[in-house]
Amino acid sequence: MEFGLFILLMILGYGVGTITEKRHYASIRKREAELQPVLVISSKYLPESETVPKVTLVRGSAVISVDYFKRFIAGLRQIFGGRLGTYESLIDRSRREAILRMKAEAKSMGATSIFNVRLETSSVFKGGRRNVGSIEVLAYGTAVIPTSRRS
Numbered sequence: 048m049e050f051g052l053f054i055l056l057m058i059l060g061y062g063v064g065t066i067t068e069k070r071h072y073a074s075i076r077k078r079e080a081e082l083q084p085v086l087v088i089s090s091k092y093l094p095e096s097e098t099v100p101k102v103t104l105v106r107g108s109a110v111i112s113v114d115y116f117k118r119f120i121a122g123l124r125q126i127f128g129g130r131l132g133t134y135e136s137l138i139d140r141s142r143r144e145a146i147l148r149m150k151a152e153a154k155s156m157g158a159t160s161i162f163n164v165r166l167e168t169s170s171v172f173k174g175g176r177r178n179v180g181s182i183e184v185l186a187y188g189t190a191v192i193p194t195s196r197r198s
Contacts, residue, residue, distance in 0.1 A: 057116055064114030068136065075143050082150040086160035093162055093191065101194045105161060106187040107148025110171055111141040112180060137182065142166060145186035153190040164188035 093100070113121075117133035124131055145166065153161050167185040 060116035
């Protein structure tokens with residue numbers, strides 16, 4: 048009975064997790080195309096320009112959780128070693144989502160680019176046996192809002 052419940056939870060976790068991840072990636076790709084005009088640059092310095100820009104801090108944060116099936120697969124992978132592809136997609140989705148949220152905030156302010164972009168990652172929730180359950184990625188940078196011409 049318990050083994051049947053375990054198998055049911057694994058199948059449910061795999062199915063729901065796969066659907067959720069596919070929907071999230073579709074949403075990410077759509078919003079990345081919409082926000083493509085807002086440049087994201089890791090350089091600390093603004094390029095020389097004829098305009099005097101207004102600058103402000105923008106940020107985007109995303110907390111994404113791994114599903115039970117992927118956590119189980121990652122646990123098996125730890126026995127044999129190698130890439131943890133299940134966590135790679137978790138981190139990829141979190142980074143892209145945080146950057147998209149930062150870009151959306153910058154665009155709502157009229158910014159054309161974001162400089163000095165940095166990413167911070169932390170584990171928010173540790174599941175049983177100290178396994179990673181959820182991670183947070185914080186993206187932040189300096190938004191450049193064009194305002195007036197230099198004299």
